[in-house]
Amino acid sequence: MRNISVQKTIIKIVISSLIAASLFLGSFGFAKELLVVGARPDKLFIVDMKARKVLKKIIIPDSTGPQTIIPSPDGKIAYVLTNHMRQIVGIELDEGKIVFSADLDYKDDERTWNYAIAISPDGKELYSYDIPTRIHLDRYESLEPRLTVFKTDAGKDAKPDRSFAMPRRIHLMMVADSGALYAMGWDFYKVDVKTGKYETAYPLRNWKLKNLSQPDALAFWPSWDNNGIFSTPIYYARTDIPEDDMSRFRTGVLSLNLKTEKFDMIEFQAAPEILFTTVYHPDHKTAYAAYNTLLKIDLVNPKTLKRIPLEHTYYQTNISADGTEVYVGGTTCDIAVYSSKDLSKKGQVLLPGCPDMGATVMRIIHPKD
Numbered sequence: 001m002r003n004i005s006v007q008k009t010i011i012k013i014v015i016s017s018l019i020a021a022s023l024f025l026g027s028f029g030f031a032k033e034l035l036v037v038g039a040r041p042d043k044l045f046i047v048d049m050k051a052r053k054v055l056k057k058i059i060i061p062d063s064t065g066p067q068t069i070i071p072s073p074d075g076k077i078a079y080v081l082t083n084h085m086r087q088i089v090g091i092e093l094d095e096g097k098i099v100f101s102a103d104l105d106y107k108d109d110e111r112t113w114n115y116a117i118a119i120s121p122d123g124k125e126l127y128s129y130d131i132p133t134r135i136h137l138d139r140y141e142s143l144e145p146r147l148t149v150f151k152t153d154a155g156k157d158a159k160p161d162r163s164f165a166m167p168r169r170i171h172l173m174m175v176a177d178s179g180a181l182y183a184m185g186w187d188f189y190k191v192d193v194k195t196g197k198y199e200t201a202y203p204l205r206n207w208k209l210k211n212l213s214q215p216d217a218l219a220f221w222p223s224w225d226n227n228g229i230f231s232t233p234i235y236y237a238r239t240d241i242p243e244d245d246m247s248r249f250r251t252g253v254l255s256l257n258l259k260t261e262k263f264d265m266i267e268f269q270a271a272p273e274i275l276f277t278t279v280y281h282p283d284h285k286t287a288y289a290a291y292n293t294l295l296k297i298d299l300v301n302p303k304t305l306k307r308i309p310l311e312h313t314y315y316q317t318n319i320s321a322d323g324t325e326v327y328v329g330g331t332t333c334d335i336a337v338y339s340s341k342d343l344s345k346k347g348q349v350l351l352p353g354c355p356d357m358g359a360t361v362m363r364i365i366h367p368k369d
Contacts, residue, residue, distance in 0.1 A: 033321050036078050036093070037329060037362045038066030039355035044078065046093060049320065049327060049337065052347050058096040060089060066360050068115065068220075072152070073123045075365035079152075085114045088128060090152065093367075102128070102150050102158040109134050110143070115220065118173040118181060119152070120193070125161070126150045127181055127193060129170045145170065147181075149193060164196025172219050174230050176258045182230075184219055188256070188263070202256075202263045204234075213237040217254065221316045221330075223279040224258060225364035226323075231255040231278045233289060234265065246271065253278050253287060253297065266302040273307070277316045281340060282323045290317045290328040294343055308343045311336070318362050329362045 034055070035047040042063035046056040060066060060082060068081040072090075077099060079090045090100025104112040116129040128148045134141040148163045169185040176182065181191040188202035200206075204215055219232035234254045241248035251274070252267040274289040278297070281287065286305070287297040292313055296306045315330030325346060329335040333354035337346045351357070 032366060034075075034365050034367065035318070035327065035335070035362055036069055036071065036365055037335070037351075037357060038069060038080060038082075038360035039333065039351055039357045040065045040360075042066075043351075043355055044069075044080065044091060045351055047335065047349055049325065049335070049349065052337070052349050054349065054352060056093075056096065057352060058091060058093070060091065061098065063089075065358065068117055068222075069361050069363045070117050070119050070126070070222075071225075071363050071365045072119060073121060075367040077123075077152075078363070078365075079117060079119065079126060081114060081117055086112055088114075088117060088126065088150075088158075090126075093365075098156060100126075100152060100154065100158060101156045102126075102154070104128065104130055104148075106159065107132070111135060115171050116173040116183065118175050121175060121177060121179055124152055125193070126152050127173060127175075129166060129173060129183065130163075147183075147191065147193070147196065162196075164191075166191075166196075166198070172222065174222065174224065174256070174258060176261050177228075178261065180261065182256060182261075184217075184232075190261075201261075202254075204254075211238055211240040212250075213239055215252075218276055220359065221277045221361050222363065223277055223316065223318050226319055226321045227280040227282045227284065228258050229255050229280040229284065230258060231280055231287060233272070233274050233276070233278055235272055253289075253299075255280065266299060268297050268302040269304045279317045279319045279326070281319060282321065286340070288317050288319065288326045288340065290314045294326070294328060294338060296340075296343055306343055308338075315359055316362050318364060321364070321366070327362065330357050330359060332356060335362070 042060045044058040063082045066080045066082045070079040086104050088102045092099045110132045112130045112132045118127045132143040145166045146163045147166045148160045150158045170183045172184045183189045186205040187200045189198045190201040191198040213236050215236040217234045224230050234252045238248045251272045254265045274291045278287050278289040289295045293307045298305045314328040318327045326338045333351045335349045
């Protein structure tokens with residue numbers, strides 16, 4: 001009888017351990033949807049936004065501030081631009097270890113700065129837009145920008161696989177489902193990553209839209225994880241309206257469908273009140289934008305449906321996969337959650353220790369088993 005009692009106790013302990021392990025894996029390793037965000041100077045956080053809970057904090061070695069974050073297609077690795085935008089590190093999220101590292105100052109006489117990185121659909125190649133400067137004893141020499149391609153299995157001392165000349169002023173890159181690379185700068189370019197050839201896919205600085213001035217945009221934040229749509233606020237003036245009439249200044253949304261590779265531009269209001277980011281609802285019928293206010297935008301019959309004041313300035317807007325929650329973050333240490341239906345506040349997540357997110361990005365990942 002005593003042996004039977006001992007056996008039952010052991011079984012209970014084993015079952016309890018398995019349940020605890022499954023709960024941990026369910027909240028991280030096999031979670032359906034997680035948010036990854038960086039914070040100064042050396043932190044990467046993994047957040048379950050539905051549970052309003054930070055699951056993990058990862059310290060990035062020797063980091064001076066994470067910036068752009070590019071998740072691998074399987075959601076297991078985050079490639080982070082850090083160290084004054086001169087290094088890319090790949091962090092395996094489950095264990096928090098570095099599995100990839102590329103120093104962009106790979107030429108002895110150069111110092112290289114970067115703002116745009118992207119990854120191929122199969123996760124085998126990483127694309128980096130490099131802005132190199134040659135260091136002389138008495139001067140700096142600005143060199144031709146380039147697209148550098150790294151193999152993601154190159155390890156902790158990754159060297160370029162190939163590189164190509166690129167136009168200046170690129171600040172955001174994204175990869176379409178087809179594998180085509182799109183780069184946003186003065187114009188939107190489509191790039192062949194095998195040959196380096198590029199073409200203007202959508203004119204911005206050089207657009208010829210009737211009665212519209214040259215546009216302006218500041219897009220550094222990727223928010224297409226749950227909708228397949230790149231989008232950004234865009235600003236311009238109506239040249240057919242007198243200069244002393246403030247209604248001439250207009251706000252639109254420029255978008256690129258990463259599945260169809262079609263561009264679209266809509267105008268939804270006059271005076272600008274958002275600056276940096278918009279995010280499409282997964283149904284592509286509405287969009288959301290934040291800065292000091294949070295806007296809900298009708299994309300079918302373009303107009304602002306609703307606006308609410310925010311508690312402070314936020315830089316980036318993102319959305320849940322089911323489209324029910326809008327997330328706003330950046331600038332400080334909180335990520336606020338709002339209803340996509342009526343913009344009512346549903347909660348917030350505070351990052352432990354209240355580190356400054358600054359202009360780092362929020363990415364949504366869907367880890368695969």
